[in-house]
Amino acid sequence: MKSGLLAVLPLLAIPAFASESAASSAVTVSWREKPPYYYTEDGVEKGFMLAYGKEVFAAAGIDARFVREPQKRIWTNFELRKPNYCSLSWYRLPEREAIAQFSIPVYTDPPHTILVAPGSAAKVQAHTSLASLMADPELILGVVDGVSYGVELDERIAKAGNQTMRRTVTTTSMMQMLAANRFHYMFADRNDWGHMRAHFKELASVIQYDVPDLPQGLKRYILCSRSMPASTMERLNQAIRALPKPATPYK
Template sequence: MKSSVHPFRRLLLASLAAGAAARADAADLVLYYEERPPLMSRQDQQLTGVQGAPAMAVLQRAGIAVDLREAPVARQVAMITRNAEPACALGLYRTAEREKLGKYSRLPVYSSPPQSLMIRKDGRLRDVHRFAGVVQSPANTLVLRLGYSYGAETDRALTEGSAKIIRSSDHSLARARAVLLGMADATLFTEEEGEALIRQLGDAGAALELRRLPDAPPGEGRFFFCSKATPDRQMKAIDEAMASPRAMP
């Protein structure tokens, strides 16, 4: 049976595949990321955003070429902890479990602010202004990211609290919509990402509020989290580049 693919299209696909393979062969390691403006976005072979741009500056100063691959956070962690190749994930919080499974950069690539609470302005939590009041009530439902850490102290508060937690693999905008549609009482975002999501929702986003909570756990650093297959010399180069103020825009 003859292929229905036009010869020119086959040639184009083969060329693209060869180009991707060449870039991967030239790379020193794989760098996983996720499109999450304004945190990180891809433009050609570069990452931009408050996490992406500093990370690329560090890697360029360290002389490390990367093969950029987009993946959800849970998949990033799964791929890193397989330790099959030199690879790093960008912007992950440090946790005790991950410390055993991979390597962290010595310094954070970005210092994250505390988590803020996204709620409906007319929702059940409209009169709640304390983080403890959110996580300690079994009447409250939070939708959070599957396989994602919100920082060690926040994770601990969520685990020890009584609020119902729904873990979703959906992207950030879907979790914001879940709150907007009343499928959950709240979700957590850092201020810069939450505000960007509300703007992205347009007129409908006016029904949402991003609330700072005075007793929320403090923000934490976001690091390069790398596989054990990543050579120590590359980790050292990253650490040295991060220690230089010239590496950070």
Template sequence: MHRLALLLAMPAVLAAEPRLTILYHDRAPLYHLGHGGRLTGTVYANVRAALDAAGLDAQFVSVPAKRQLAEVERNQAPVCALGWLMTAERRRYARFSAPIHYERPWLVVTRRQHTVAVRQLGALHALLPSDRLQLILLDGASYGSYIDGLLHRQPAIRVTTDADNLLRMLDAGRGDYTIQPPDVLEHYLATHPESQLQSPMLADVIGEPLYLICSRRVDEDWLHRFNAALKVKRPR
């Protein structure tokens, strides 16, 4: 049986209060496996500190991003997923923590040869309907309520992978541009100095908070204790 299935199916007799599982996928530098296979990153450190301060027990398990939401929605066990945007659809089936990270304004990322064309269009709402450039996105990802609204019914290449691999694909010529948070691009450029990717900033691309998204089997008191211990500064 898959490791996650074993963890989520642990009999209740093992503990009066089932151990909560927090699902994650690598998103360096916020949370990712570092040297020695240990989970690290700025957001992970804040979440781990809040858990410890509140005396809450949780285990972190690596699971592909798209599957995380399916596990939360199934509501078969107390499970959360790390670093997700809040949307109206997700509020229908999940509970949310307080914000664990505030995104900086998102970037349109493109290869050097397309930078002038992107800048000429001037804003994301003008770029998306253009047939001059092909958009590539992560399948199943939300980019926040504002950007999702702009993306509605827009043609795009959608790929099932992580952000780092998506940028590799864009670098290699698949698609012409994508939308990413600054920290993802900064980490990619730092580890791929030969990259041809650049980031024209568009004024209408905004960042939104990230949360723990949790199944409804996660007790509200657990979330209250976690939120009370969480120390995250909102950017000015």
């Protein structure tokens, strides 16, 4: 990572680039536990997007302090207009635009996938399209409450003909409930799923299933407080343009 950063630093040599007043006080950059994007393992901070985020702020010449925070606290901080505050890396949704500024895109997700309970393969795979699957009133769709699956899937979930089981749990816990046949299917970020199935043996029985009309993957952005100076946002954007985008670990 460091060698790649050094290679692009000359591209970011702008007069007074690292001396603007916005860089005089450290920016707090929050991240939530979401492996493999950002997470801790044996007390060590890891994640491909966390490493990339640190590169971006360093390349932009912005003094940044990276902290792990719960998702609800992150959004409360944006709602309260906490100064010198940013967060990695989120979908762009209308309700978020009212409380935060967005960088240019930093990453594009692969499309979501469908995970199926071990005992529900025949019921789910009888449907060869997303429209048909989500219209079946006999099926139970598991949803992690408080999480966005992207505008299109969020709208489809809200209007689904399925029964919906919402739980305020981690994605890992939801997958474990699926493996225990608590409901029939759920949507999952492919990166999340790739990481979880490699780390949790109890998920080996869960079936991955895709249909042709799944929505395209969404873009992710760095968000900053509304009070963040435009000059700081532009420096972030310049760094994002210059640095190579992070590679997708799972497809």
